Amino acid sequence: MTSKNQSTLAVSTVIFALRPDEASGLMTLWLPLVRRIREPHLGQWALPGGWLPGDEELAAAASRTLRETTGLAPKYLEQLYTFGDLGRSPGNRVVSVVYWALVQSDEAALAAVGENVQWFPADRLPELAFDHNRIVDYALWRLRTKVEYSRIAHAFLGETFTLAQLRDVHEAVLQKPLDPANFRRTVEASGTVVDTGQHLAGARHRPPRLYRYNDSSRLADQGPLGPSIG
Amino acid sequence: MTSKNQSTLAVSTVIFALRPDEASGLMTLWLPLVRRIREPHLGQWALPGGWLPGDEELAAAASRTLRETTGLAPKYLEQLYTFGDLGRSPGNRVVSVVYWALVQSDEAALAAVGENVQWFPADRLPELAFDHNRIVDYALWRLRTKVEYSRIAHAFLGETFTLAQLRDVHEAVLQKPLDPANFRRTVEASGTVVDTGQHLAGARHRPPRLYRYNDSSRLADQGPLGPSIG
């Protein structure tokens, strides 16, 4: 029965969070990697993942490796692509179903790190095991494309947020400055956020309004397939 | 060794072609299905596909089942999604990497049909085996979304074509009429087509120009992953 399928199935996850760049202090994208503790590519950094258990859903497996690696729960989780090139792994042919996830920034700051788990800035990654550099590149492209037409940016933020915080997310992802007034106009027109009526005090300037995401107006994110969150 | 992975890997393909609707004569989307010749779902219609050979690339497997089913070569082929829900197939857990393909309309008219292969209009499908109705719905959504921002419509056409033919493709996919003049303006501005200088004579009206696709200006189709065609 095994003869009809000589490939092994794995699930990996590209996990994004925002945190300040060590040097510039600006918000940038970071992602956690795990060190390979066995051949092939022993010692190299790789995406968190593992073999797919026969009794676990794909998204659940991605979510689990995310939790095991970072101790976090994803605020956004979506299938990215399935990589199955014959040469991508030495030895047995491995087909990897890859997911990508966004986690909340303040939680990511508390996330577990250790000898074998470390966060890296997305634009300065080391050489990764297997074809994982290519996978991260594709995930970055998807994130940057999707943040412009979809409403996923809030996944980096908490329950309520200011438009400046939301704009920070967009600027970090898109790597370009956005005009505050124009950004506000666009976001308000899209109807994706709701004014909570509250303000955020404490800063030495006019206190900004706090917004909440408008769940009722979710834009087309994945079409007929509902977004797999959690 | 098999214990670490109790799932079976399959590859299926959603194949689209355009042909005139039997009743209205208007161009509509059609797709070929194959009849199940074994359990489960014996006798029901299903997407063409099969188990993934351990020594074949994913896209190659999709392309092969496409050829075996229709005798055609795809003009466009792209991975759609990987479906692996636990309950999607009775018995052993099956994970299907699904591709979607576009084939040329005039070739599709000649495509093989038989007792176990038949073309169906995409909007009037029977109840399919497994979760294949859901898969087709998703593929249709992807096609309709992508035809608006990408340049895949020409995959339904031959080497040269008139703007009316290209517009027919868009109208059939999007299921709504498009203004000829506006369509022309948009397409010409996009720079995706090149005037061949030739005209198509024979019709009882002003002879339309023949265009060719501009390969040099390919828009972002799949980001870092090159489109897998052929």
Place this chain on the structure above:
DNA sequence: GGAGTTATGGTCATTGTGACTATATGATGG
């Protein structure tokens, strides 16, 4: 030659958006 039919070239109003100007408002420090 005239009618029929689609091709193709314009116009006009509306909308979305980048660039930019101006005002609002709380915190802070004298």
Place this chain on the structure above:
DNA sequence: CCATCATATAGTCACAATGACCATAACTCC
């Protein structure tokens, strides 16, 4: 308590993209 600072928020203006239309071109068919 007031001036200052820094960001929040409201407008303005010009321009690009686009849907709705109108007008003319150029073949075939009768």
